[in-house]
Amino acid sequence: MPKTFIISALVEHKPGVLYKVSNMFWRRGFNIESVAIGTAEQEDLARMTITIKGEEKDAEQLVSQLEKLIDVLKAARLDPQKAVIRELALIKLNAADPKIRSDIFHYVEVFRGRIVDVSPTSAIVEIVGSKDKIDAFINLTRDFGLMEVARTGETALIRGPESVRIDV
Amino acid sequence: MSGAKALVESLEREKVEVIFGLPGGAIMPVYDVLLDSKLRHILVRHEQSAAHMADGYARASRKAGVCMATSGPGATNLITGIATAHLDSSPIVAITGQVSTSQIGLDAFQEADMIGIASPVTKYSFQPRRVEDIPVTVKKAFHIASTGRPGPVLIDLPKDVQMDSAEVEFPMKVEVRGYRTDYKPDPGKIGLAADILADSERPLILAGGGVILSNASEELQKVAETILAPVATSLMGKGSIPEDHPLSIGIIGMHGSKEANSLIYEADTLLAVGCRFSDRTTGKLDEFCPTSKVIHIDIDPSEIGKNKCVDLAIISDAKMALEALYRALTKTLTEKKDTAWSRKLKEIKETNAVKAENSGRDLTPPKILKELRRVLPPEAIVTTEVGQNQMWASLYFKVLKPRTFITSGGFGCMGYGFPASIGAKTAVPNVPVVDIAGDGSFMMTENSLATSVTENIPVTVIILNNRMLGMVAQWQRLFYNRRYSAVSLGDVPDFPKLAEAYGAEGLRIGSVEEFSRAVKESLKSEVTTVIDVPIDSEENVLPMVPAGYSLKDVIG
Ligand SMILES: Cc1ncc(C[n+]2csc(CCOP(=O)(O)OP(=O)(O)O)c2C)c(N)n1
Numbered sequence: 124m125p126k127t128f129i130i131s132a133l134v135e136h137k138p139g140v141l142y143k144v145s146n147m148f149w150r151r152g153f154n155i156e157s158v159a160i161g162t163a164e165q166e167d168l169a170r171m172t173i174t175i176k177g178e179e180k181d182a183e184q185l186v187s188q189l190e191k192l193i194d195v196l197k198a199a200r201l202d203p204q205k206a207v208i209r210e211l212a213l214i215k216l217n218a219a220d221p222k223i224r225s226d227i228f229h230y231v232e233v234f235r236g237r238i239v240d241v242s243p244t245s246a247i248v249e250i251v252g253s254k255d256k257i258d259a260f261i262n263l264t265r266d267f268g269l270m271e272v273a274r275t276g277e278t279a280l281i282r283g284p285e286s287v288r289i290d291v
Numbered sequence: 292m293s294g295a296k297a298l299v300e301s302l303e304r305e306k307v308e309v310i311f312g313l314p315g316g317a318i319m320p321v322y323d324v325l326l327d328s329k330l331r332h333i334l335v336r337h338e339q340s341a342a343h344m345a346d347g348y349a350r351a352s353r354k355a356g357v358c359m360a361t362s363g364p365g366a367t368n369l370i371t372g373i374a375t376a377h378l379d380s381s382p383i384v385a386i387t388g389q390v391s392t393s394q395i396g397l398d399a400f401q402e403a404d405m406i407g408i409a410s411p412v413t414k415y416s417f418q419p420r421r422v423e424d425i426p427v428t429v430k431k432a433f434h435i436a437s438t439g440r441p442g443p444v445l446i447d448l449p450k451d452v453q454m455d456s457a458e459v460e461f462p463m464k465v466e467v468r469g470y471r472t473d474y475k476p477d478p479g480k481i482g483l484a485a486d487i488l489a490d491s492e493r494p495l496i497l498a499g500g501g502v503i504l505s506n507a508s509e510e511l512q513k514v515a516e517t518i519l520a521p522v523a524t525s526l527m528g529k530g531s532i533p534e535d536h537p538l539s540i541g542i543i544g545m546h547g548s549k550e551a552n553s554l555i556y557e558a559d560t561l562l563a564v565g566c567r568f569s570d571r572t573t574g575k576l577d578e579f580c581p582t583s584k585v586i587h588i589d590i591d592p593s594e595i596g597k598n599k600c601v602d603l604a605i606i607s608d609a610k611m612a613l614e615a616l617y618r619a620l621t622k623t624l625t626e627k628k629d630t631a632w633s634r635k636l637k638e639i640k641e642t643n644a645v646k647a648e649n650s651g652r653d654l655t656p657p658k659i660l661k662e663l664r665r666v667l668p669p670e671a672i673v674t675t676e677v678g679q680n681q682m683w684a685s686l687y688f689k690v691l692k693p694r695t696f697i698t699s700g701g702f703g704c705m706g707y708g709f710p711a712s713i714g715a716k717t718a719v720p721n722v723p724v725v726d727i728a729g730d731g732s733f734m735m736t737e738n739s740l741a742t743s744v745t746e747n748i749p750v751t752v753i754i755l756n757n758r759m760l761g762m763v764a765q766w767q768r769l770f771y772n773r774r775y776s777a778v779s780l781g782d783v784p785d786f787p788k789l790a791e792a793y794g795a796e797g798l799r800i801g802s803v804e805e806f807s808r809a810v811k812e813s814l815k816s817e818v819t820t821v822i823d824v825p826i827d828s829e830e831n832v833l834p835m836v837p838a839g840y841s842l843k844d845v846i847g
Contacts, residue, residue, distance in 0.1 A: 139410075139418075142407065146411055196469040
C-alpha cells in the first residue's frame with residue numbers, strides 16, 4: 124500500500140531553482156501530491172515542503188535525489204507523528220440562497236474555519252488544518268455550490284528544537 | 292575588463308589548453324578575445340562533435356574538457372553531446388552564447404532557453420547576468436564538473452554581459468553551498484565489508500566507470516588479488532582491471548562474457564564499486580545475483596538503492612574506499628593462494644578460450660579486433676561508436692589500461708566515437724588513438740574529418756562496414772522474425788574516397804594481414820586514416836541476453 128511521506132527541503136531562493144527541482148520530480152517519475160514553497164528563516168533560502176505518495180524507498184530516493192541537486196542545501200523526511208503539519212485553503216462557495224448561507228456558516232464553525240469575504244451571492248471560507256480536514260470540508264460543500272478552491276499544499280515543521288536547517 | 296575577456300581569462304586561470312567550438316552571433320565577443328589568447332581553439336563542423344571532443348579529451352586526460360557554441364541552434368546542437376557526457380559522468384564545461392538579457396524571453400533571433408533545455412542533462416547550469424559574476428561562475432563550473440561524481444556543466448552567457456565592462460576579481464577558491472564532495476568511507480562499514488568479504492567463499496567484484504573516474508585501478512586489483520575475487524566490469528568500467536589479468540572475466544550484462552554472466556550466479560558476495568546497476572548491466576533486475584550479499588561502494592548517495600537494494604552501502608570515493616578496504620582485509624587475511632572458487636575460474640577461462648579458437652572465416656569482427664590488440668601498444672586509446680561495433684569491441688578487444696577505452700555507455704550515442712577520438716588525441720598527442728566504428732555511426736559525425744585534417748590531429752578510424760544499421764538489424768533478425776525495417780544503408784559512401792575528399796587517407800582491406808599492415812601504417816601517418824573493413828552484413832554479436840531477460844538467458 125502506498126503511503127504519504129512529507130519531506131522538508133531548504134533550497135536556494137533564486138530564479139530557476141523551482142524549475143530545476145520540479146523538473147527532477149517529473150524526470151525521476153515521483154508521484155508528488157503537493158509542494159508548498161516560501162521564504163525560509165533567511166532571505167536567500169526558501170523552504171519547500173513536499174508530500175509524496177509511494178513506498179518507503181521512494182521517499183528515501185526523493186530525499187537523496189533532492190540532496191543531489193546543488194541548489195538544494197538540505198532535505199529530510201519528517202515523521203508525521205513528530206511534526207506540525209498544516210495546510211491553508213481558500214474556498215469560494217455560491218451563497219445566494221439564504222438557507223445555504225446559513226448551512227455554510229454552520230459548517231464553517233464546525234470546521235473552525237473563517238469567512239473572509241462575503242458578497243450577495245458568494246462567500247470565501249478560509250480553513251487551516253490537515254489535508255484530510257480540508258478534503259472533508261470541500262467534499263461536504265461540493266453539493267451546494269462549490270465554486271473555486273485554492274490550497275497551499277501542506278507545510279510542516281518538526282516539533283521541538285530538532286530542525287532541518289543549515290548553519291551560517 | 293569586458294565580460295568576454297573575463298571569461299577567457301578565467302578559462303586560462305583554470306589551465307584550459309583547448310576549446311572545441313564553432314562561433315556565431317551571440318558568442319562573437321568571446322571569439323574576438325580568443326584571437327589574442329594563448330588558448331587553442333579547434334573549429335568543428337557541427338557542435339555535437341565539439342561536445343564529444345571535449346568529452347573524449349576529458350576521459351583521456353583526467354581534466355575537464357571545454358566546448359563552445361553560439362546561442363539557439365549552436366547551443367541545441369551541443370545538447371546531444373552534453374547528455375552523452377552526463378550519463379557517463381564525464382567532466383565537460385560547455386559555454387554557450389545567449390541573446391542579450393533585455394531580449395531573453397521575447398523569442399529573439401536564435402534564442403533558446405538553454406537553462407531549461409540543459410538542466411535535466413547537466414550536473415549544473417549557470418547563466419551569469421553581470422560581468423562581476425563571470426570569474427566566480429567559471430571557477431564554480433570547473434569545480435562542480437570535475438569533483439565528486441563528475442559531469443557536464445553549462446555556462447550560458449548573454450551577449451550584453453560579454454560586451455559590458457566592469458572591474459572583476461578572480462577568486463582562488465570557491466565554495467558551493469549545497470554541494471558535497473567530501474564523502475570518505477565510514478571505517479565501521481569498511482570493517483564490516485572486510486569481514487563479509489573475508490568470510491565469503493565465492494566473492495565477485497563488479498567494477499564500474501567510477502573506478503576509472505577515481506583512478507582506483509591499482510587499489511581494485513589489490514583487493515581482488517587479496518580475496519581472489521574474479522573481476523567483472525560494466526561497459527563503463529572496462530579497463531579498470533587489465534583484461535589479461537587472471538582474475539579479469541570481462542564485461543557483464545547484455546553482451547557480457549560467458550564467464551561474467553555465469554559466475555555472477557554462483558558468487559555468494561558481490562562487491563560493486565562505482566557502478567549504478569544499469570539495466571544493460573544487470574539484465575532482469577529481480578534475477579540479478581539474487582542469492583548473494585551485495586556491498587555497494589559509490590560516491591553518489593542517490594545511486595544507493597536506486598536500482599538494486601543492497602546489504603551494505605558505502606558512500607565514498609572509490610579509491611579511498613578500496614584503499615581502506617585493502618588495509619582492513621590485509622589485517623585479518625593472509626593472501627589466499629588458491630581456492631575452489633579460483634580453480635573454477637581458471638577452468639571456465641580455459642574451456643572458453645579453446646572454444647574461441649575454432650571459428651573459420653577470415654574477416655570476422657572478433658579476429659579483426661584481436662589482431663588490432665596485437666598491433667596496438669598497451670597505452671593506445673580506443674574509442675567506439677555505438678551498435679555491434681561497440682559490443683564486438685567490448686567483447687573481443689582486451690583493454691590493458693584504464694582510460695584507454697572510451698565509449699558512449701549510458702547514452703549509446705551514435706557518432707560519439709570519432710569526435711571523441713579527436714578529443715582524446717588532442718589530450719595525449721603522443722599516444723595512438725583508434726576509433727572502432729560502424730558505417731552508420733561514422734556517417735553521423737564524419738564531417739569531423741575536416742577538423743582532424745585541418746587541425747592536424749591524426750587518428751585511425753576502423754569501419755566495421757556491414758552496410759547496415761547492424762545492431763538494429765540484429766534485433767530484427769532475432770526478435771522481429773527477420774523483418775528488416777529501415778536498416779539497410781546501401782553500399783554508400785565509398786569510405787576511402789570520402790576520406791580522400793577531406794584530405795585524409797583511406798583504404799579498403801580484404802584480409803587480416805592487410806588489416807594489420809594498414810593499422811601499422813596509419814599509426815605512422817601524419818593524417819587521419821580511414822580503414823574500411825567490409826564484413827558480412829548478417830553477422831550477429833553473441834553472446835547476447837535479450838532486453839528484460841535474466842543474465843542466465845544467454846543466446847549464443
Ligand atoms: C543517435 C542514435 N540514433 C539511433 C540509435 C539506435 N541505434 C543503436 S545501434 C544502431 C545501429 C548502428 O549502426 P552502425 O553504426 O552501422 O553500427 P553496427 O551496429 O552496424 O556495428 C542504431 C541505429 C542510436 N544508438 N543513436
